Amino acid sequence: MADQTPGPDALAKVDFRPKGKTWLEPHPEFRKGTYCYSAAPKNLTYLGLPNPREWQPFNDDWKLPPDWKTIILDGMRERLDRYRSFRLFMDICVRCGACADKCHFYLGSGDPKNMPVLRAELIRSVYRRYFTPAGRIFGAVVGARDLTEDVLKEWFYYFYQCTECRRCSVFCPYGIDTAEITMIGRELLTLVGCNINWVIEPVANCFRTGNHLGIQPHGFKDSIDFAVDELEEITGIRVEAPINRKGADVLFVMPSADYFGTPHYYTLLGYLMLFHEIGLDYTLSAYASEGGNFGLFTSHEMIKRLNAKVYAEARRLGVKWIIGGECGHMWRVLHQYMDTMNGPADFLQVPVSPITGTRFEHAASTRMVHICEFTADLIRHGRLNLDPSRNDHWNVTFHDSCNPSRAMGLLEEPRYIIRNVCKAFHEMPEDTIREKTFCCGSGSGLGTDENLEMRLRGGFPRANAVRHVRDKHGVNLLACICAIDKATLPPLLEYWAPGVDVAGVHELLGNALVMRGERERTTDLRGEPLTAREEASAHA
Ligand code: SF4
Ligand code: SF4
Numbered sequence: 001m002a003d004q005t006p007g008p009d010a011l012a013k014v015d016f017r018p019k020g021k022t023w024l025e026p027h028p029e030f031r032k033g034t035y036c037y038s039a040a041p042k043n044l045t046y047l048g049l050p051n052p053r054e055w056q057p058f059n060d061d062w063k064l065p066p067d068w069k070t071i072i073l074d075g076m077r078e079r080l081d082r083y084r085s086f087r088l089f090m091d092i093c094v095r096c097g098a099c100a101d102k103c104h105f106y107l108g109s110g111d112p113k114n115m116p117v118l119r120a121e122l123i124r125s126v127y128r129r130y131f132t133p134a135g136r137i138f139g140a141v142v143g144a145r146d147l148t149e150d151v152l153k154e155w156f157y158y159f160y161q162c163t164e165c166r167r168c169s170v171f172c173p174y175g176i177d178t179a180e181i182t183m184i185g186r187e188l189l190t191l192v193g194c195n196i197n198w199v200i201e202p203v204a205n206c207f208r209t210g211n212h213l214g215i216q217p218h219g220f221k222d223s224i225d226f227a228v229d230e231l232e233e234i235t236g237i238r239v240e241a242p243i244n245r246k247g248a249d250v251l252f253v254m255p256s257a258d259y260f261g262t263p264h265y266y267t268l269l270g271y272l273m274l275f276h277e278i279g280l281d282y283t284l285s286a287y288a289s290e291g292g293n294f295g296l297f298t299s300h301e302m303i304k305r306l307n308a309k310v311y312a313e314a315r316r317l318g319v320k321w322i323i324g325g326e327c328g329h330m331w332r333v334l335h336q337y338m339d340t341m342n343g344p345a346d347f348l349q350v351p352v353s354p355i356t357g358t359r360f361e362h363a364a365s366t367r368m369v370h371i372c373e374f375t376a377d378l379i380r381h382g383r384l385n386l387d388p389s390r391n392d393h394w395n396v397t398f399h400d401s402c403n404p405s406r407a408m409g410l411l412e413e414p415r416y417i418i419r420n421v422c423k424a425f426h427e428m429p430e431d432t433i434r435e436k437t438f439c440c441g442s443g444s445g446l447g448t449d450e451n452l453e454m455r456l457r458g459g460f461p462r463a464n465a466v467r468h469v470r471d472k473h474g475v476n477l478l479a480c481i482c483a484i485d486k487a488t489l490p491p492l493l494e495y496w497a498p499g500v501d502v503a504g505v506h507e508l509l510g511n512a513l514v515m516r517g518e519r520e521r522t523t524d525l526r527g528e529p530l531t532a533r534e535e536a537s538a539h540a
Contacts, residue, residue, distance in 0.1 A: 004033060005452050008496060012460070014110040023118060024125070024140055028153035030058040033453030036160055036446065039200035044193060046204045047302075051193025057156060062149070068192045069147055073130055075191045079184055080131065086184050089176050090127045093120065099168040099178065104439050105161050108457030116168035116178040119158050123185050126151065156194050159185035161454060163443035164297065165402040170435050182444075187299040199297045199445035206306055211256035211290035220286045223259040227268055234269075234527070236519035239276035244317065245283035249354060251314050252282050253291045254325030255483035263503050264486045266525040267326055270510030274375065277515050278355050278383065282323070288313035291330040292483060297445035304341040307333055311345055314367075321351040322368040326504050328403035328443070328482030334366050335408040356381040370404070372481060375509060376413040379420050385514040388423050390521060393531050394477040394508070395424040397469045399462065399489070400437035401482030411435075414481055414505045421512035426473040432465040442488035455488065456495055463496030470500050477501050479508060 021027060041052035050071075053063045065071065080087045095117055101107065105114040112118055125145040128135030135144030145151060164179035189195060202212035209216050215223070224241045232238045242248065252275070258268040275282055288310045295302030314322055322345075324330055338345075348367035351360040358377045360369045378384050396418055404410040411434050418425055432438050441459025469475040478489060478500055489502045511524045523529055 026150040026154040036196040043204040108460040165439035198448035217286035248283035249281040251319040255327040257483040266507035267504030270506030285313045291327040320349045326481040332403035332407040372413040391422040399480040428465040438462040459492040467497040
């Protein structure tokens with residue numbers, strides 16, 4: 001934790017009293033710990049994005065182009081014409097307030113402009129001023145605001161304090177999706193060169209080498225080889241992990257964090273063990289080496305550009321269909337945008353499990369199946385030999401990652417797997433899971449360290465629910481299926497709910513999977529000695 005980050009006792013004191021200022025007057029204040037650094041010029045240049053320059057949000061002069069206002073208003077007009085949802089969302093909010101207390105950033109910060117209704121109003125007020133007769137004539141009386149530099153700065157501050165998690169949309173009687181408004185807000189900011197490096201650098205890397213960290217094909221191969229060696233040490237079995245193999249049945253795409261970060265890496269070990277055990281005819285790709293799509297946090301155009309890579313590789317390698325790993329935004333892109341951007345992927349076949357014969361009809365258009373759907377189907381057909389006692393040192397709860405749960409309804413499959421591979425499982429309170437799940441506080445590209453205070457504030461509702469099951473049931477592990485979650489939940493829990501680790505669902509599967517010909521397992525995939533739960537808690 002950075003020295004300047006306040007402790008939990010201080011941060012838990014949230015002041016919800018109104019600040020006595022009218023929301024119509026912007027008060028952008030870039031306090032250290034609450035905002036993200038700007039995108040580096042080299043990354044904007046690489047992607048052909050506008051206005052590359054050196055600047056930071058705390059600078060008075062943002063070095064905007066001279067005609068920035070025209071650019072933004074033209075961009076807004078274009079998007080009002082192109083996206084029916086955007087125009088609808090600008091017009092139909094009745095300000096009932098049902099969404100007001102549903103955002104984790106509002107709950108954790110007490111800042112009224114983090115209420116979804118008011119966050120959207122920041123852009124709606126400008127829409128009203130320039131695109132509606134009432135706003136043109138009556139101005140502030142009807143909640144219209146001129147577009148000024150301070151308004152633009154306020155957009156930056158609050159649209160980069162929305163994780164695009166869509167929790168608020170679950171509660172809106174009109175189905176207004178504030179995440180979509182945030183996405184448009186970020187697109188408009190991008191038009192004048194105002195975006196954050198934690199998003200733009202991974203996007204640029206993805207273009208250059210196919211993954212967020214810029215790992216080149218030989219580096220990718222090294223990482224996979226390392227995992228194969230390590231698995232051999234743990235299980236005594238040498239698995240195959242083919243890369244760029246043409247004519248395989250299945251292309252497997254995972255988030256790059258799975259092969260360079262922990263605890264993600266243990267999830268990779270679980271995938272490799274599973275594919276070996278069932279004899280799946282598959283390949284990895286050194287070019288589609290990233291399932292994640294940070295385009296989702298930048299612009300619709302960028303989503304499309306990054307998503308195309310997965311299908312280009314599937315076509316080049318001549319596979320029949322695709323399995324995708326434990327990644328959050330990959331699934332939102334696939335299920336909400338891909339078909340109208342780069343799909344349907346009709347050059348592939350409707351996925352059929354070669355082991356169970358199950359035809360995944362719901363993937364008839366995307367031709368892509370989530371690893372949890374694939375594994376749950378194997379378990380349901382009794383095709384895996386599992387020993388849940390090898391997870392006895394874990395007492396597990398499950399965090400529904402926002403994108404797979406709310407965006408594509410992937411609610412039961414991960415739970416089904418966990419219940420089959422672990423003996424101790426406890427749900428968090430109902431209003432904090434499934435469609436109503438609380439975000440980790442770091443989605444949509446906010447997982448960087450410079451905004452740690454805001455991450456801890458935004459992640460407080462999630463962590464509070466974890467703390468509840470830790471104290472009530474002795475939970476010591478939070479399982480999830482999103483790479484951003486796996487990266488940002490450990491520091492969040494260390495701060496708010498110490499004693500709870502984070503793992504992928506396929507790490508737990510890998511621990512429990514009894515492989516044909518394996519030697520007696522003495523450690524879990526983390527290399528920790530296998531101990532009974534009682535023994536583990538006695539040493540805790
Ligand atoms: S719940 Fe929907 S209609 Fe009500 S204030 Fe929020 S966005 Fe507007
Ligand atoms: S999408 Fe999530 S982060 Fe954004 S306003 Fe809604 S609840 Fe808050």
